[in-house]
Amino acid sequence: MIEVEHLSKRYGSAPAIKDVTFSVEKGEILGFLGPNGAGKTTTMRILTGYLPATSGTARIAGFDVHEDSMAVRKHIGYLPETPPLYPDMTVEGFLHFVARIKGVAAGDRANRVQSAIQRCNLQERRQTLIRKLSKGFRQRVGIAQAIVHDPPAIILDEPTVGLDPRQIIEVRNLIKSLAGEHTIILSTHILPEVSMTCNRVAIINRGEVVATNTPEELLQQLTEGTGYELEVEGNIVNLTTYLQRLAGVRGVEQLSNQYLPEHRHKLRISLEPGQDLGRNIAAIVVKSGLGLYEMRRVQASLEDVFLELTTEEKPIDAEKTIHTEPAVDSASPASDSVVEAAQTTPTTSPTLVPESTHPSGGEDA
Known part of the structure; x- marks a missing residue:
């Protein structure tokens, strides 16, 4: 038409x-x-x-x-x-x-x-x-x-x-x-x-x-924003290491915790397309000895697509990527055992989804 x-x-x-x-x-x-x-x-x-x-x-x-x-x-x-x-x-x-x-x-x-x-x-x-x-x-x-x-x-x-x-x-x-x-x-x-x-x-x-x-x-096709957000209590350095080692995890970010009580942290875990690792992630948190206060899916939205396609630089917000040096030996049996145990945890099947004025008439360009 x-x-x-x-x-x-x-x-x-x-x-x-x-x-x-x-x-x-x-x-x-x-x-x-x-x-x-x-x-x-x-x-x-x-x-x-x-x-x-x-x-x-x-x-x-x-x-x-x-x-x-x-x-x-x-x-x-x-x-x-x-x-x-x-x-x-x-x-x-x-x-x-x-x-x-x-x-x-x-x-x-x-x-x-x-x-x-x-x-x-x-x-x-x-x-x-x-x-x-x-x-x-x-x-x-x-x-x-x-x-x-x-x-x-x-x-x-x-x-x-x-x-x-x-x-x-x-x-x-x-x-x-x-x-x-x-x-x-x-x-x-x-x-x-x-x-x-x-x-x-x-x-x-x-x-x-x-x-x-x-x-x-x-x-x-165009967004990366599928994953989970966690609110946990305790030292998150080891937890970050374990999560980054979990197959299917794309990255781990720490979100702003300025409104949270002391020792509580918010994390966002980005997953590879088609991955659903909710039970595995929860198992790692529990096995790390941390308190789990909240865990929720992050669904991609049209706003994510819009920002991805129309913004040359990523928007500045309160998020920051964790670059802390791990407090555990990456080859240590203890750290490996946590991840291996989580990877063998049964998972469920659901799949994740998150004008310039011109001289001619002032039209939006």
Whole structure:
């Protein structure tokens, strides 16, 4: 339904987007995800015919956005980040106006307006002046004007920006209800929006698409953050040595313990993909003679993927990697026996899973 191939846009010598390529299948919701200034809005404006591209092609419903711009506009519904509303019109009057300028036949206009009002749950506000509506209802009117002509493709740029939590949930459910009948690109930098709404994700950073996949596949392929977090009491030097020696353990980190009682420590244990060593880790803690206060799985999240793909340097936080010299002989029978005993402990089967202003219109690059 939507095909973007090697799309680029430059402002003078400054690239806004570079060689952007992705596709969206019919009935799918694609989350177009990226930090502020990554190029999301520029891409959306090219797809809607608002901006020309410097190079590359984009097709919507088989029409080229450059060669058949008017045909493309008939086949898309567009919600900019700031909805294009007329505040002194009523909701119903505005939607009739939009339907007329979008070419809806006079005989179908009333039905299309009624359908848009119902789908966006605007029945009780249909005769209300738009200027009297809350931010959430204005956003709904913005979505209604995007779907009033029943387009096969809908492009939504930051549809929940500025909404309160309840309004976000309502708009999110509305967007999900449009899937299947419509193909949707949802541009956002709000991570929960993507994981709860979209079938697939395209992540853009510094004008380039750095990953395209389902959220589940991205979690499996691009993150390291599977493992466990422990809160233990006692000397953790020996424990660290034992854990690092356990097959399947990728690394051990000490987390900040500034809010913990004295002699208590928090550790994060990263595992190799597909490993589930919870019982082994617990056995090592017990055999080391330490007190175990907490042990919990660490699941990768879309935020981990986002940070991994859009951050050149790892974020600075309260964590620090343990570099303490071991207090035990790495070849000592005692240390080996703890690890060997833990490795023979039966394990369970579950698998782990954790904008720049440009001179042309101020668009997000």
